[in-house]
Amino acid sequence: DAGITQSPRHKVTETGTPVTLRCHQTENHRYMYWYRQDPGHGLRLIHYSYGVKDTDKGEVSDGYSVSRSKTEDFLLTLESATSSQTSVYFCAIRETATYEQYFGPGTRLTVT
Amino acid sequence: LAKTTQPISMDSYEGQEVNITCSHNNIATNDYITWYQQFPSQGPRFIIQGYKTKVTNEVASLFIPADRKSSTLSLPRVSLSDTAVYYCLVGDLxxxxxxxxxxxxxxxxxx
Known part of the structure; x- marks a missing residue:
């Protein structure tokens, strides 16, 4: 599992509330990613990071922000959750030597 | 980023060889081809990666023709546990x- 954990694993929240999802890695990888996956769709990249305090947008970044204040943690924040953000969120790291991406176990977020 | 096209679904039987083809007509010179496998309620898992010709590992083989506009993932002697979604991706490493x-x-x- 490349030492990736996500928290929380499940969350139910109400529309308009802020939500922060955490991705934690233990192996000092430079690149980290946040994806969302909806039924019938593949994964879509939200944001990614290429180092501490270095982040960039993916294909579906609207409504999301990220922060990476230390190598091991990559936070995804929904400033004001909407029902359209109900999804499964996956964090991933990229293995430096092999270029493989390893994914975390996912967080199932429901916005009511 | 090169777009890929693959069949939406396939069916096979235990013990058979399964070949999944992916089309990527606008692949760039520096792009590699990577396949991932995803089981329900799990994140995708890397299977195999290649640039040209043939790559084989303990799980699968990847066949890439000379023009690199398509690729085929080959799973030998599949079992029930190979039931999953398979993604073909193309991009610069x-x-x-x-x-x-x-x-x-x-x-x-x-x-």
Whole structure:
């Protein structure tokens, strides 16, 4: 599992509330990613990071922000959750030597 | 980023060889081809990666023709546990490697 954990694993929240999802890695990888996956769709990249305090947008970044204040943690924040953000969120790291991406176990977020 | 096209679904039987083909007509010179496998309620898992000709590992083989406009993932002697969604991705390995996942191929293995 490349030492990736996500928290929380499940969350139910109400529309308009802020939500922060955490991705934690233990192996000092430079690149980290946040994806969302909806039924019938593949994964879509939200944001990614290429180092501490270095982040960039993916294909579906609207409504999301990220922060990476230390190598091991990559936070995804929904400033004001909407029902359209109900999804499964996956964090991933990229293995430096092999270029493989390893994914975390996912967080199932429901916005009511 | 090169777009990929693969069948939405495939069915096969235990013990058979399964070949899943992916089309990527606008693949760039520096792009590699990577396949991931995803089981329900789990994140995708790397299967195999290649640039040209043939690559084989303990799980699968990847065949890439000379023009690199398509690729074929070959799973030998599948079992029920190979039932999953398989994604073909194309991209440059350097830099941030922003992977673009399509809808994938839902492979169902029957007894």
């Amino acid at each position: 350097q830099g941030a490697q922003k992977l673009v996942f399509g809808q994938g191929t839902r492979l169902t293995i029957n007894p």
